[in-house]
Amino acid sequence: MWQWFFRLGSPKWFYEMSGKWLPWLLVLMTVLMSVGILWALLFVPQDYQQGDTIRIMYVHVPVASISLACFPLMAVAGVITLVWKMKLADMVAKCAAPIGAWFTAVALATGAIWGQPIWGTWWAWDARLTSMLIQFFLLIGVIALRSAIESPDAAAKACALLAIVGAINVPIIKYSVEWWNTLHQPSSDFSMDENSAFGPEIWVPLVIMIFAVYIFFVISLILSTRNEILQRERRSQWVVDIVAKEQV
Amino acid sequence: MSDTANTVNISQPQGRAPLAQVSTFSAFKATLKRDLLIALKRRNDLLNPLMFFLIVVSLFPLGVSSDPQELTRIAAGAVWVSALLASMLSLDNLFRADYEDGSLEQLLLSPQPLYFMVLAKNISHWLISGLPVVLLSPLLAYMLYLPADAYWTLVLTLLLGTPVLSLFGAIGVALTVGLGSRGLILAVIVLPLTVPVLIIGAKAVVDASLGVPLGMHYALLGALLALSLSLAPLASAAALKISVN
Numbered sequence: 001m002w003q004w005f006f007r008l009g010s011p012k013w014f015y016e017m018s019g020k021w022l023p024w025l026l027v028l029m030t031v032l033m034s035v036g037i038l039w040a041l042l043f044v045p046q047d048y049q050q051g052d053t054i055r056i057m058y059v060h061v062p063v064a065s066i067s068l069a070c071f072p073l074m075a076v077a078g079v080i081t082l083v084w085k086m087k088l089a090d091m092v093a094k095c096a097a098p099i100g101a102w103f104t105a106v107a108l109a110t111g112a113i114w115g116q117p118i119w120g121t122w123w124a125w126d127a128r129l130t131s132m133l134i135q136f137f138l139l140i141g142v143i144a145l146r147s148a149i150e151s152p153d154a155a156a157k158a159c160a161l162l163a164i165v166g167a168i169n170v171p172i173i174k175y176s177v178e179w180w181n182t183l184h185q186p187s188s189d190f191s192m193d194e195n196s197a198f199g200p201e202i203w204v205p206l207v208i209m210i211f212a213v214y215i216f217f218v219i220s221l222i223l224s225t226r227n228e229i230l231q232r233e234r235r236s237q238w239v240v241d242i243v244a245k246e247q248v
Numbered sequence: 249m250s251d252t253a254n255t256v257n258i259s260q261p262q263g264r265a266p267l268a269q270v271s272t273f274s275a276f277k278a279t280l281k282r283d284l285l286i287a288l289k290r291r292n293d294l295l296n297p298l299m300f301f302l303i304v305v306s307l308f309p310l311g312v313s314s315d316p317q318e319l320t321r322i323a324a325g326a327v328w329v330s331a332l333l334a335s336m337l338s339l340d341n342l343f344r345a346d347y348e349d350g351s352l353e354q355l356l357l358s359p360q361p362l363y364f365m366v367l368a369k370n371i372s373h374w375l376i377s378g379l380p381v382v383l384l385s386p387l388l389a390y391m392l393y394l395p396a397d398a399y400w401t402l403v404l405t406l407l408l409g410t411p412v413l414s415l416f417g418a419i420g421v422a423l424t425v426g427l428g429s430r431g432l433i434l435a436v437i438v439l440p441l442t443v444p445v446l447i448i449g450a451k452a453v454v455d456a457s458l459g460v461p462l463g464m465h466y467a468l469l470g471a472l473l474a475l476s477l478s479l480a481p482l483a484s485a486a487a488l489k490i491s492v493n
Contacts, residue, residue: 082486137440144436148427157490158423162437165419165483169441172472176444179468180451 009086011229012238018222025219032212039205056114058206062213064107064132070100071135074142075167078160088225090156091232093163094146095224099217101139108132127181131174138166152232275360276368283372286345297338297377298384304330305388316393323392324453327402328409330388331381332446335410336435338377339417342369343425343488352425356492362485370411370418370481378410394457401456405449408469415480416441422487445472 007013040058047054074096080089111129112122123129142162149155233239287293308326309319346352346369355365385406386399394402420438424430452465 134440134443137436141437141440144433145423148424148429148433154426154490154493158487161419161483161487161490162423165441168479169444172444173440176447176468180447 006084006086009080009084009088011088011091011233012236014088015226015229015242018226022219022222025215025222029212029215029219032208032215036205036208036212040209044202044205050118053114053117056110058209060107060110060114061206062210063103063110065210066213066217067100067103067107067132067135070096070103070139071163071167071170074100074163078163078167081156081160082164087156087232088229090160091225091228092221093159094156095221095228097139097142097146097159099220099224101136101143103217104132104136104139108136125181127178130181131177134173134177135170138170142166270360272360272364275358276364279355279365279368280372283369284375287341287372287376293338293341294376294380297334298380300337301330301334301381301384302388304333305392308392320393320395320457323389323394324398324402324457325450326392327385327389327394328406328446328450328453331385331406331410332413332439332442334381335378335413336417336438338373339414339421339434339438340430341377342373342414342418342421344421344430347425347492352488353492356489362488363481366418366422366481366484366488367477370414370484373418374411374414378414382406382410394453397459398453398456401462402453405452405465405469408466408473409445409449412445412469412472412476413442415476415484416445418484419480419487422484422491424491425488426491445469448472 036058040055044055044058046052074093077089077093077096080086081093108129111132115124115129116122142159145162146155146159149158230239230242305326308322308330312318312322343352346355356362358365382403385402389399389402417434417438420434420441421430423437424434427433448465448468452462452469455465456462
């Protein structure tokens with residue numbers, strides 16, 4: 001029953017299978033992203049309050065939602081690393097950290113660009129912004145720990161543990177920041193919950209963009225993990241064969 | 249010399265009883281006593297966090313303003329942030345000396361549950377570096393013109409909050425104990441984790457001076473303390489095993 005699970009953990013199996021998935025994922029992402037972007041930029045009606053500015057939502061919301069998924073992903077990979085000592089899980093966790101940090105940074109940057117015309121400021125200590133910023137710090141911490149520990153094995157376990165501790169903390173941080181924020185200042189009039197009131201001409205392209213960016217994240221993660229596999233398994237025969245073949 | 253003597257004391261308490269027969273509680277007490285003794289013999293380790301706390305707090309008037317009204321506004325946050333930084337700075341002592349002289353390995357090899365051994369080290373560390381900061385805080389709060397109604401809240405929130413900082417910090421120290429340059433990476437790892445404590449603690453002190461009821465603040469801090477008391481030593485123990493191997 002567990003056989004598929006352990007086969008999934010074999011770097012060689014993953015390298016071969018992901019090589020087959022990549023072209024399909026690329027095609028799917030290109031189609032979804034071009035449809036989503038064109039729809040969002042050209043055909044979505046202007047917002048009655050925000051005008052054309054609303055269109056940045058189609059980048060900001062997908063990126064932000066994926067950056068939130070990054071810590072749980074790393075924590076799950078961490079549990080797999082610690083419990084089953086699966087090398088692949090650690091490679092994925094290692095590659096997910098910088099990608100997640102980039103997504104968080106992009107979410108913060110697009111949020112600032114969106115906030116400038118709407119709130120009149122690039123930065124506000126809003127609950128969502130603040131907890132995003134702290135999540136960014138947490139990811140930087142994991143990356144820093146990884147680069148500080150020389151032995152890859154110890155680094156894998158240490159980062160797995162830190163990711164789990166961080167994942168337990170992320171909701172606590174999120175709720176404490178929200179609690180702090182609602183008491184400090186009236187919460188901003190901007191809320192994503194209003195989405196539910198939007199018509200389908202607004203949210204359908206948003207859903208398309210979320211899927212497109214999700215696939216983009218998966219592709220980045222797979223590409224980065226494949227590099228990591230080649231680097232770590234460089235002494236095994238199948239990697240030597242692949243490199244020899246590519247050079248011809 | 250005293251280090252080795254005390255290490256022997258842990259592994260062979262009460263004459264020559266076999267190690268596995270030593271009860272968890274007496275091993276806990278022995279670890280606690282040993283750490284307290286070592287700390288009492290190193291006066292600097294006792295004094296440095298306090299001095300650091302004092303200096304950082306006195307930087308705020310110099311950097312912000314000497315105007316009592318402005319200082320009153322920032323007092324709660326300034327004292328809390330300084331306490332946070334002081335506890336971060338003192339964390340480095342937590343496992344390092346034990347790591348360097350090998351007694352940490354003895355601790356990991358002992359048959360008693362590592363959770364309690366780590367908890368004992370955490371408690372003694374907090375008694376030595378956290379409690380003095382808490383006791384000194386009213387004086388510094390006075391220097392920053394904190395309203396008088398908030399003094400007890402400040403002491404109580406620090407009393408509940410600084411152990412959480414020590415417990416969280418211990419995880420970071422345990423993860424980085426084997427590394428050459430730890431200072432900054434420790435702060436980068438641990439500081440984001442301490443955000444909830446800072447938020448609730450500082451907010452409680454501000455609210456106390458405004459006359460807001462504080463039940464929820466204490467409940468939240470207590471919940472964080474209970475959570476970190478039960479889980480953080482487990483994480484530290486696991487991290488120590490990773491670092492020492």
